[in-house]
Amino acid sequence: MSGGPAGHRGPGKSPWGGARPFSIKTKLGALVVISVLITTGLSMIAVRTETELRFITVFSMIATLLITQFVAHSLTAPLDDMNAVARSISHGDYTRRVRENRRDELGDLAQTINVMADELEAQDRQRKELVANVSHELRTPIAGLRAVLENIVDGVTEADPETMRTALKQTERLGRLVETLLDLSRLDNGVVPLKKRRFEVWPYLSGVLKEANMVASARAGMATGSGSHTRTDVHLHLDVTPPELIAHADPERIHQVVANLIDNAVKHSPPHGRVTVRARCGPQPESLELEVLDEGPGIPRTEWHRVFERFNRGSADRPHGPGSDGGTGLGLAIARWAVDLHGGRIGVAESEKGCRILVTLPGASSVPG
Helix, strand or coil, rough: CCHHHHHCCCCCEECCCCCCCHHHHHHHHHHHHHHHHHHHHHHHHHHCCCCCCHHHHHHHHHHHHHHHHHHHHHHHHHHHHHHHHHHHHHCCCCCCCCHHHCCHHHHHHHHHHHHHHHHHHHHHHHHHHHHHHHHHHHHHHHHHHHHHHHHHHHCCCCCHHHHHHHHHHHHHHHHHHHHHHHHHHHHHHHHCCCEEEEEHHHHHHHHHHHHHHHHHHCCCCCCCCCCCCCCCCCCEEEECCCCCCCCEHHHHHHHHHHHHHHHHHHHCCCCCCCCCCCEEECCEEEECEEEEEEECCCCCCCCCCCCCCCCCCCCCCCCCCCCCCCCCCCHHHHHHHHHHCCCCCCECCCCCCCCCCEEEECCCCEEEE
């Protein structure tokens, strides 16, 4: 707040760019002038009508006190309102606002307090959403690991190397997410580390799709309550052109993007549907364009601007396919967050059938702000 426009205004100017026609200095000056005029006028009347001076003095004092009381009330009333709002903010209630019905210094102060309350409310909301996002991300590897271990304990599957590799992969994923949580603590300072590097797109995405299939298979028949799908009837298809495509990004963050987009697409797919993950070279060196397409009912154009909002779960009559519990409405919000960290773009694109999510990553030349 200290670096805002309020620190650069001149006399008689509002910090929001407009002139201040009724400043407190003007009002106090007008109060003095009016008091003098009243006293002078009554004195002239006393001279002409031969009224005793003591009566004129009493009348002048009464008139001046009434005007002063009116001006004082107009100045102290908004201060009481601001005090009440500030007290609410100090107690954690960021919903109250000061009425902005003045065009003087107090009006400027009211706007400043409201802007401060907006920022504090936004930070409080982001903190709560951060906890929800992290919880959503942690549930997936925990649910997968639990499913694998329960199957081993119940004798459904053997503790063969392939099964243990799946459990190990989920454990490693969980460890990386914990490291991500520690990194997110630096958000307050406006610094989020990105471990960007060059990697081959085809083997990387192939691993993401394989992991998605294994986790869905391990979770099938088990109610996780995590919002992740348990469907095994949807076919995942990978299309990378050229096959030797190279990208420059943070693989862990991009894993969040692709995994959440796949999860969302599978949940909305029809029985035995197909989800395609397509990767192409972007316009910049080592930039990347990712598409995730499904064959579901699609997203109405009126909802395109809302699908990446947190806790938005869509408005379709039957938005989720069999084997899905509907989700928490955080997957696409997490995907947008990870793309924004790279300075990229994510959005719903035109598609003849189903839903098409387009992700553009700027590559090695981008320096996220």
